[in-house]
Amino acid sequence: MRLDKYLSDMGVESRSVLKREIRKGLVKINGEIVKDPSMEVQPGNSEIVYKDEPIHYEEFSYYMMNKPVGVLSSTEDRKQKTVLDLFSDKHRKDLFPVGRLDKDSEGLLLIMNDGALAHKLLSPKMHIEKKYLVEIPGKISEEELDRLRQGIQYDTDLIAMPAKARCLSSTEEGSRVEVIIMEGKFHQIKKMFLALSTDYVVTKLQRLSMGPLHLDPALAPGEYRKLSEEEVQALKNCF
Template identity: 45%
Template structure:
């Protein structure tokens, strides 16, 4: 990898800013000052310092984000700000969200640059469970639970996989529920409830596989995944 690209990926500024650092002679590779930004280094083997800070390169990074409404789950968009913009301590250009949450949906979103893990979590063949908390306009009842178990038909012809619907509370006009699904169709949870004559008024993802949203994270906040959390995400034995 070129040294200027490595330093830019490690948070030392733009390529132009990194070139200025190199020209100042404060970038040290294996004990020697370098003056050229085009040299190639092995970030896993070479010892690289900028001033008194050693560069520890990470091939993959993993974040848990509590997505707020108003942000689109994409790397770029012409209408809305993107979830990538919320990760302000990350300077690489390969970060992306694992799957999508609707622009008005909140909650757990994994952000990474690991395409293998993303495929493992998103592939329909893997049956990765996703759990949502929702407020529903209308009274959700046992009949709805059985319909979800059987498989709701959306988009006129697509039958969703069996879903587990749990009623948390109900009033005469509104219900609070949790629902576990194994797919990620566009507006799927909203369409499933529309199919039984009810409307989702608030939606929040609270779990993906067995990774639960950290309730200490404010909306828009994020943190690195712990090693234990990452190991569980990568453990395919947890999947169906």
């Protein structure tokens, strides 16, 4: 791997900037100044320092974020803030959110650059459970929850897979429902509740868990952290 690509992958700077900085002698490999951006390096076999800061290479990076309301689950947008805009520290440029939470939804969002793992996590065939807290106006009944459990038709030609649903609280003013699904189609949960009643406009949608991972209560909205090795392994072991 080229030296400039190694550093660029780790989010240090762009390749064009790094080429200039390397030629200025700002990079050391095993204690020796290197000025050739094209020099081949082996990740893990060399100590690489950029501006006196050791840069360790990771093939894959995994993060958990508590996505706040008002932010897009995408990699970039010219007009609106995305989840990657919330990263305050250096990060690789190939990160992407696993699936999506609507702009007005919140909660657990995984962000990584492991395409194969992300594909498995999102595939309905893998039966990865995603748990949500849903708030709606009005009092929901057990009969209505049973329709969600049986698999409700929520669009002209779309029928949801049977969901797990339990009422956490319900009054005439509003209901709080825990819903677990294994899909994630466009506005699916919102449409599922509207299929029960046009009065059930979702006022809050928060993802609580995805597979074996639960939203870290220490993360405030907009905060994120790297997954531990144990958490990454748990994701890989759930297939």
